[in-house]
Amino acid sequence: MTEATTLRVAAVIEETAHARSLVFDGDLDYRPGQFLTLRVPSDRCGSVARCYSLSSSPFTGDRPTVTVKRTAGGYASNWLCDNISAGDTVDVLPPAGLFTPASLDADLLLFAGGSGITPVMSILKSALHQGNGRVELVYANLDEPSVIFGAELKALADSHSGRLTVTHWLEAERGLPTIDDLVGLARPHAARDAFTCGPVPFMKAVVEALQLLEFPRERRRVERFVSLAANPFDRQIA
Numbered sequence: 001m002t003e004a005t006t007l008r009v010a011a012v013i014e015e016t017a018h019a020r021s022l023v024f025d026g027d028l029d030y031r032p033g034q035f036l037t038l039r040v041p042s043d044r045c046g047s048v049a050r051c052y053s054l055s056s057s058p059f060t061g062d063r064p065t066v067t068v069k070r071t072a073g074g075y076a077s078n079w080l081c082d083n084i085s086a087g088d089t090v091d092v093l094p095p096a097g098l099f100t101p102a103s104l105d106a107d108l109l110l111f112a113g114g115s116g117i118t119p120v121m122s123i124l125k126s127a128l129h130q131g132n133g134r135v136e137l138v139y140a141n142l143d144e145p146s147v148i149f150g151a152e153l154k155a156l157a158d159s160h161s162g163r164l165t166v167t168h169w170l171e172a173e174r175g176l177p178t179i180d181d182l183v184g185l186a187r188p189h190a191a192r193d194a195f196t197c198g199p200v201p202f203m204k205a206v207v208e209a210l211q212l213l214e215f216p217r218e219r220r221r222v223e224r225f226v227s228l229a230a231n232p233f234d235r236q237i238a
């Protein structure tokens, strides 16, 4: 296994009432859409390990950043949001994951639900900055205050008009998107590479919609946010 490293937190950004970004000092070699595994201390068992996707782009000169949304009743996400501040250090495993575009020049169709925006944001910013394709983002949230990166997405859409379109879907206003809704949103972009991350029912509905539109498997990627059962940091202490 690759060695864990220790990162220093340069800043903590309150993105919404329930989500915080941890901005790290230093350079990190990662691809858009990849995640870090963080060691979260626990007085119960020493530590737990949890994965958090990088929301920053490796191409824009911004510092590596992960964005953590509180899970109701969850341990690590709440611990990170409640306890980490600038100047603290966090042990992490190297960036990993395959939820990353093969080419940043491809036209992309991105579906994000809630905190699923995190890896999608990294992909979106990287494609706009480094590639030359068009990007369509469908972003589902409960309501306006739960939208993470709302202002940043608006600024990006304004500065890349013609290349980036953002469609917000607010459950409070329109209910959950149905498969028909999702088919309608995806149909004009059926030749693109699709990336989906969000709550399980949302991802299932998106995948079903993409299947109905006959997206081949290699053109639809999903990232599942689950908690690790094992602790890879335990194996490093020997």
Ligand SMILES: Cc1cc2nc3c(=O)[nH]c(=O)nc-3n(C[C@H](O)[C@H](O)[C@H](O)COP(=O)(O)OP(=O)(O)OC[C@H]3O[C@@H](n4cnc5c(N)ncnc54)[C@H](O)[C@@H]3O)c2cc1C
Pocket: 035, 042, 043, 044, 045, 047, 048, 050, 051, 052, 053, 054, 066, 067, 068, 069, 070, 071, 073, 074, 075, 076, 077, 078, 097, 115, 118, 119, 223, 224, 225, 226, 227, 228
């Ligand atoms: C590839 C990937 C990327 C992800 N990216 C993101 C992201 O960008 N943003 C994001 O918000 N989430 C992301 N996630 C989800 C994230 O990893 C966690 O699953 C999520 O934050 C919920 O973790 P939690 O500990 O808060 O909740 P839970 O895992 O639901 O917490 C409950 C668990 O913690 C245990 N527990 C309770 N108290 C303690 C204690 N005192 N000590 C030890 N254990 C205890 C319980 O036994 C139970 O197993 C990602 C997941 C994956 C796999």
